[in-house]
Amino acid sequence: MTGRQRHWALSLLWLYASMAAAVAPSNPPEKRLEVGLGVGALVTPDYRGSKTYRNYVAPVPYVIYRGKILRSDREGVRSDLFRSDQLEFTLSLAASIQPDSDKNERRVDMPGLDSTLELGPALNINVTGDTLREKWMLTLPVRAVITLGQGSPEHIGWLAEPQLSYRFRRGSWNWTFRMGPSFASNDYHEYYYGVESSHVRPDRPRYDARGGYSGLNTQLAVSRRTDKLWYGFFVRYYNLNGAHFMDSPLVEVDQGGSGGFAITWILY
Secondary structure, eight states: OOHHHHHHHHHHHHHHHHHHTSOOOSOOOOOSEEEEEEEEEEEEESSTTOOOEEEEEEEEEEEEEEOSSEEEETTEEEEEEEEOSSEEEEEEEEEEOOTTGGGOGGGTTSOOOOOEEEEEEEEEEESSSSSTTSEEEEEEEEEEEEEOSSSSOOEEEEEEOOEEEEEEEETTEEEEEEEEEEEEOHHHHHHHHOBOGGGOBTTBOOBOOOOEEEEEEEEEEEEEEOSSEEEEEEEEEEEOTTOTTTTSTTOOOSEEEEEEEEEEEEOO
């Protein structure tokens, strides 16, 4: 992946992660369109199960669009097909980044891992709050995963990641806690953890990954918005105990995490 592609993929990830981290503000009215630019930093492993971590710094776009159906806001990038205070059915977007995985020692002489886009439907259920934007909410997404490499985009599998989240506001800070299991298709696990015969080495036997349970994910995020600034922080933790690919020779650790921050200047 080129440097330009790397920055674009990281910016896309930050756009999703930063907006999804925040609780909708309680100070109306809201403009339909807001545009800004900032900078973000990220610390993350090459892939879940890798003990190699890398640091990235890149520009961060800030685009808020509040249309009647298509919305890009602090809840993420989505299309609202049905919405009420208790239930919401949307098309949602997520992203992940692995721009330097070709440097990973466990993957020497193997194809590099591309950053990915995830797109699919999600059902959001209000559990305890007056609306979907506060207190406990259950999210049931299923997403197709598509690579963002140098060649043509490639579909590499499916992800289902049910999450229970809790959102609240303290003073001028918005907090979000999320936790839930992850499940993935055979081809998704094969992309990250499979080893073909042509890539076998004495310390890396052939491995055919199977679909199913893919670990437990937890995230805590906090953000704040002023008149012309938005800034946010997040930490994530994953645990792979019981995951169906744990015996892959590419897995080095059974738990890990990532974190980062972003600050953006709102121009319009």
